[in-house]
Amino acid sequence: MNDLFLRACRREPVERTPVWIMRQAGRYLPEYRAVRERVGFTTLYRTPELATEVTLQPIDRFGMDAAILFSDILVPAEAMGFDVVFNPGPVIDAPLRSSSDVRRMRVSDPEEEVPFVFEAVQQLSRELADRVPLIGFAGAPFTLAAYLIEGRGTKNFDWTKRLLFAEPQLAHDILDRVTQVTERYVAAQVRAGAQAIQLFDSWAGLLDPALYREFALRYARRVFQATRSLNVPLIYFALNSAHLHEALAGCGADVVGADWRVPLDEVSRRLGGRFALQGNLDPCVLFAEPAKIESCVRATLEQARDLPGHVFNLGHGVLPQTPVEHVAAMVEAVRRHSR
Ligand code: CP3
Secondary structure, X not given: OOOHHHHHHOOOOOOOOOEOOOOOOOOOOHHHHHHHHHOOHHHHHHOHHHHHHHHHHHHHXXXXXXXXXXXXXXXXXXHOOOOEEEOOOEEEOOOOOOHHHHHOOOOOOHHHHOHHHHHHHHHHHHHHOOOOOEEXXXXXXXXHHHHHHHOEOXXXXXXXXXXXXXXXXXXXXXHHHHHHHHHHHXXXXXXXXXXXXXXXXXXXXXXXXXXXXXXXHHHHHHHHHHHHHHOOOEXXXXXXXXXXXXXXXXXXXXXXXXXXXXXXXXXXXXOOOOOEEEEEEOHHHHHOOHHHHHHHHHHHHHHOOOOOOEEEEEOOOOOOOOOHHHHHHHHHHHHHHOO
């Protein structure tokens, strides 16, 4: 198996820098759009054969060094009894606003409630056996809770922040339940065959460092501590977190994902040099000419030269309008310049 990704995560020597990109199975790929013409997004992630097919698309096309399960961070919300629809972003019809709402949240067993996730992981690990590792994932508790409270993605997540200030105990009750389900959810993915776990904390950046430690970091850390004994690399990606880097050093993961706002060598210094880093090309670089993409890739590799480990990635998900040939050019540039 190509285990460059796992070795870089573990800060072991590698012959070249491994590369994958967030949202690598998505609408920028013509073969993904072809599947989506036949079925909706929900059917796609609920059907293990289809989820497997689209997960493999970017591996087949670009030779990415890791696969990531095709699913969504809102799937565990279904396991907790919420109705989620995608339009195209997630919408929850009865979000959490009061303590009686919180009593509706079920701390259930994801293997019973959303079995299709683990069936997809099993099928994928069979089909990937000799190729590349499979990354399982979940939303970090704060980010999932923010969707449950807000009901949809919003600019500032005001309902969520209002709850943190006005009813902190209620917020902790919500986060505690989300954390318990998330712990079970990622453990079940590892038992089904996932070889690494990434937590996405996409909305953590809305918090100042003190609030972040109390409501986001603490719960992400709990998931990592509960998962530690399963012996797979743990990755924490908090978007927009430059103001949180000092706090983030206590996250309990092996690898920290960085967005494009701060160069990787600087991120590493702020984190105390202990972590492998994943990132961090601005997804918009992929709209430039291939020669420019190549020079930006080189600059990123240069900034990562002295890190204990580096997994090349974008600083956030690839955008749907991205030209596919530009993704190929990026992957090629990483291969050529990181040997
Ligand atoms: O990375 C991958 O290829 C794996 C699959 C994956 C998806 N969503 C598929 C998806 C992963 C890891 C996610 C994570 C996710 N989902 C996050 C964290 C990462 C981030 O972007 O910050 C968040 C916040 C969500 C919530 C979500 N789901 C949003 C905001 C959207 C709409 C955004 C958009 O691109 O339109 C979704 C829908 C979604 N999840 C799509 C995909 C491929 C688009 C569905 C479609 O119409 O085909």
